Amino acid sequence: MKKTTGTDRSITRNWRPATQAVRGGTWRSEHGETSEALFLTSGYTYDDAQTVADRFAGEAQGMTYSRLQNPTVAMLEERIALMEGAEACRAQASGMAAMTTALLCQLSAGDHVVGARAAFGSCRWLLDHLLPRFGIETTVVDSADNAAWEAAIRPNTKVFFFETPANPTLDVVDLKHVCSLAKSRGIVTVVDNAFATSALQRPMDFGADVVAYSATKLMDGQGRVLAGAICGSQEWVDEVLLPFQRNTGPNISPFNAWVVHKGLETLGLRAHRQSENAVALGKFIEPRVPRMLHPGLESHPRHSLAMEQMTATGPVFAFDVESREKAFAILDALELADISNNIGDARTLMCHPASTTHAGMTDEEREAMGVTQGLLRINVGLEDIEDLKEDLGQALEAAGF
Numbered sequence: 418m419k420k421t422t423g424t425d426r427s428i429t430r431n432w433r434p435a436t437q438a439v440r441g442g443t444w445r446s447e448h449g450e451t452s453e454a455l456f457l458t459s460g461y462t463y464d465d466a467q468t469v470a471d472r473f474a475g476e477a478q479g480m481t482y483s484r485l486q487n488p489t490v491a492m493l494e495e496r497i498a499l500m501e502g503a504e505a506c507r508a509q510a511s512g513m514a515a516m517t518t519a520l521l522c523q524l525s526a527g528d529h530v531v532g533a534r535a536a537f538g539s540c541r542w543l544l545d546h547l548l549p550r551f552g553i554e555t556t557v558v559d560s561a562d563n564a565a566w567e568a569a570i571r572p573n574t575k576v577f578f579f580e581t582p583a584n585p586t587l588d589v590v591d592l593k594h595v596c597s598l599a600k601s602r603g604i605v606t607v608v609d610n611a612f613a614t615s616a617l618q619r620p621m622d623f624g625a626d627v628v629a630y631s632a633t634k635l636m637d638g639q640g641r642v643l644a645g646a647i648c649g650s651q652e653w654v655d656e657v658l659l660p661f662q663r664n665t666g667p668n669i670s671p672f673n674a675w676v677v678h679k680g681l682e683t684l685g686l687r688a689h690r691q692s693e694n695a696v697a698l699g700k701f702i703e704p705r706v707p708r709m710l711h712p713g714l715e716s717h718p719r720h721s722l723a724m725e726q727m728t729a730t731g732p733v734f735a736f737d738v739e740s741r742e743k744a745f746a747i748l749d750a751l752e753l754a755d756i757s758n759n760i761g762d763a764r765t766l767m768c769h770p771a772s773t774t775h776a777g778m779t780d781e782e783r784e785a786m787g788v789t790q791g792l793l794r795i796n797v798g799l800e801d802i803e804d805l806k807e808d809l810g811q812a813l814e815a816a817g818f
């Protein structure tokens with residue numbers, strides 16, 4: 418495949434992220450198609466036996482099998498890496514495939530992991546249930562307490578694993594502090610950047626080693642496919658991630674990769690407009706509810722840190738309305754926003770984390786994370802902000818707020 422324009426990689430590598438979002442990773446076939454081609458193929462054929470032998474021996478470039486390489490997936494990986502400012506990226510079947518792979522590819526029995534207490538339910542399940550089954554010790558800390566990270570380090574600590582902002586309580590981690598602490602102790606930081614994406618926050622600029630994604634969220638952004646990605650240095654991807662990925666197969670389908678690749682073209686526009694809508698809607702709701710969790714508002718304990726680390730605070734925030742009954746009453750009164758547990762979508766979606774995304778945890782675990790029975794999480798979409806205010810306004814009123 419060839420590029421009809423921008424063939425000089427020393428030039429294209431230096432394009433800025435907004436340019437990479439629409440052009441990065443574009444490799445055109447002999448037809449010169451404008452939109453990237455979808456190579457829906459599991460295998461490849463060869464002109465002669467020596468060609469395939471050379472490729473398997475690593476002595477010649479070229480595709481051999483879609484668990485190892487696929488042109489559409491490779492285009493997505495190159496685009497994500499260029500937008501992230503990472504040397505390399507490998508796409509995954511889902512966000513959880515990405516998190517599981519990013520951890521298991523580098524951990525062994527006897528290692529120790531420090532993770533953030535506030536996290537997506539399945540990310541906590543990896544720490545609390547999966548890793549210990551393989552003899553990997555884990556400790557969870559209050560991720561907003563800088564000293565807690567250092568206090569949790571043991572001689573065998575290998576990885577720090579956290580989200581920022583976190584799902585669903587919007588805790589913000591001090592990236593510069595935690596990443597530099599990790600670096601000074603030889604610990605690898607794995608940051609789940611699903612809530613922000615590279616359009617709003619680039620953890621590697623603050624010293625993160627590995628950035629992992631649910632691309633199901635803002636990257637697709639239109640609620641269509643499950644997808645994930647892992648970014649790291651070329652050396653880490655080649656030597657640590659790839660041996661695991663090639664042999665275990667958490668790969669994304671080329672079709673899903675193509676859909677996400679299209680989503681990236683509008684990621685920056687969507688992420689910024691949805692962030693603006695989320696701040697406006699947060700300001701509208703805040704005076705009416707008992708507790709607001711929104712890194713874009715001054716009431717958030719780490720608002721100024723969020724504004725330093727992020728170009729905008731993203732589409733998601735949460736608020737507490739005291740009880741499950743009141744939370745359900747608000748959801749049931751919605752006329753525009755949907756009841757849905759997805760995030761990052763262009764549509765406004767609301768859910769009750771305690772009975773959905775975090776239903777698999779015990780009451781004590783949820784309480785410790787701040788996922789109360791009255792907590793509602795909202796993903797603010799691209800609708801007109803006035804329509805959203807009217808809908809949330811009438812739903813709050815219906816529940817007595």
Ligand SMILES: *Cc1c(COP(=O)(O)O)cnc(C)c1O
Pocket residue numbers: 511512513514516537539540580584609611612630631632633634643644645760
């Ligand atoms: C949704 C989500 C995941 C899991 O991603 P899937 O694509 O659903 O597997 C992981 N981390 C965070 C922060 C998420 O929001």
